Amino acid sequence: MxxxxxxxxxxxxxxxxxxxxxxxxxxxxxxxxxxxxxxxxxxxxxxxxxxxxxxxxxxxxxxxNKWFEEPKEEEAKVNAVKKVLIPIDFSDYSAKACELGINYAHAVGAEVMIMHAYFSPYFPSAIPMGGR
Incomplete structure (x- = not known):
C-alpha cells in the first residue's frame, strides 16, 4: 500500500x-x-x-533545526538600519519620497543619505538583448 x-x-x-x-x-x-x-x-x-x-x-x-525561529531582540538591534538612502531626480515625486525617507530615518534614528538618480535614454539596458 x-x-x-x-x-x-x-x-x-x-x-x-x-x-x-x-x-x-x-x-x-x-x-x-x-x-x-x-x-x-x-x-x-x-x-x-x-x-x-x-x-x-x-x-x-x-x-x-532553528531555521524558522524569529531573531532575538538583541540580534535584531544589532542588525538595525543605520542609514537610509533616498534616490531623487528633483521631481514632485522625489520631494514626497524625500519627505517620507527623512521621516522614516528620524523614526528609526538613522542617518539620511540622498543620491541623485536618473534614467539615461542613451543606455536603455545594461544587458544586451541580442544573441551573439
Missing part, C-alpha cells in the same frame, strides 16, 4: 523551499503544493507535504 501524503507545514514560498531542502538532505521525499506558477515568490500558504511514514523523522528534524 502506498503512503498517503500529509501536510507537514504551511509557509511562504521561501520558507517552504528552505524546509524542503533541509528535509531532502535527510533523505525525506518532499512535495510542495499551492505554489503560484506565474509568480512563485509571492505565494503564501504553500503546503509542504511528505509521506505519512516519514512524519516522525521530519518532526525530529524540524525540532532540532
Amino acid at each position: 502506498e503512503d498517503k501524503l500529509v501536510t507537514l507545514a504551511i509557509h511562504t514560498f521561501e520558507k517552504a523551499q528552505i524546509l524542503k531542502t533541509i528535509l531532502e538532505t535527510e533523505g525525506i521525499e518532499v512535495y510542495i503544493h499551492n505554489v503560484n506558477q506565474i509568480q512563485p515568490v509571492v505565494s503564501a500558504g504553500v503546503r509542504v507535504r511528505i509521506k505519512e511514514s516519514d512524519l516522525p523523522h521530519a518532526l525530529r528534524i524540524i525540532e532540532d
Whole structure:
C-alpha cells in the first residue's frame, strides 16, 4: 500500500523551499503544493507535504533545526538600519519620497543619505538583448 501524503507545514514560498531542502538532505521525499506558477515568490500558504511514514523523522528534524525561529531582540538591534538612502531626480515625486525617507530615518534614528538618480535614454539596458 502506498503512503498517503500529509501536510507537514504551511509557509511562504521561501520558507517552504528552505524546509524542503533541509528535509531532502535527510533523505525525506518532499512535495510542495499551492505554489503560484506565474509568480512563485509571492505565494503564501504553500503546503509542504511528505509521506505519512516519514512524519516522525521530519518532526525530529524540524525540532532540532532553528531555521524558522524569529531573531532575538538583541540580534535584531544589532542588525538595525543605520542609514537610509533616498534616490531623487528633483521631481514632485522625489520631494514626497524625500519627505517620507527623512521621516522614516528620524523614526528609526538613522542617518539620511540622498543620491541623485536618473534614467539615461542613451543606455536603455545594461544587458544586451541580442544573441551573439
